[in-house]
Amino acid sequence: MPTVVERFMDWTVSWLPLYGEAKLLLVIYLWLPSTWGAGHVYDGFLHPLVAWHEADIDLSLLELRARERDVTVSQLKAAAVIGQVWLVEAARCVSS
Template identity: 35%
Template sequence: MFGYLLYKIVCNLAGFLYPAYASFKAIKANDTKIILPWLIYWIVMAFFTLGEGIADSLIFWFPFYYEMKILFILWLILPQTRGAAYLYDNYIDPTLTFHQKEIDSTLGMAQEKATSTGVEWGRHGLATLQELGQQIIKGRTSF
């Protein structure tokens, strides 16, 4: 149990806290050559985190899983290995570019649906509040 907690802390420090601070410093430097590798890292990390979340129940029990995860995160981050750039250039960019129109269309439909649902819920909520207000004014409802 202690080992698991320690590995989670190290993974989160290496995978999120250090890159977040390095990204902050890159933005402050306002240099695209410094910002771009961190932006690529966050894209790769988003896909990794999504994949890991889906496969978690299958992979967490692999021997040395957390040790391999820490090494993988270091491989992604270190400028000597440029792991995030490798994965982005060879897998993520070509895949997203190939499916970009479908993804944009799906996201557009989802945004429209979310907007219309939000408006519908808002109207329903407002009508309910108005009805409740009228009942309170008439003295039919008490708290």
């Protein structure tokens, strides 16, 4: 998501004077521990957003885990069939 925002901003406002310098200052603000920039962004924007959608996120994760189990079981069954076919062919080649 940050890359999408960054590319959109680069495309739309990169023509402004001092855009590169302002972008560098923002990165430094977010990165330096002494400025608490990342903490301010998290506390002011990300945490409320995630808290607002927490139930939806949890439900989606549960559904994803259930689908993952189904896919894993089906992949294991397919691998077992392929292994069985391979063993039959190997036995046939050895016996000939």
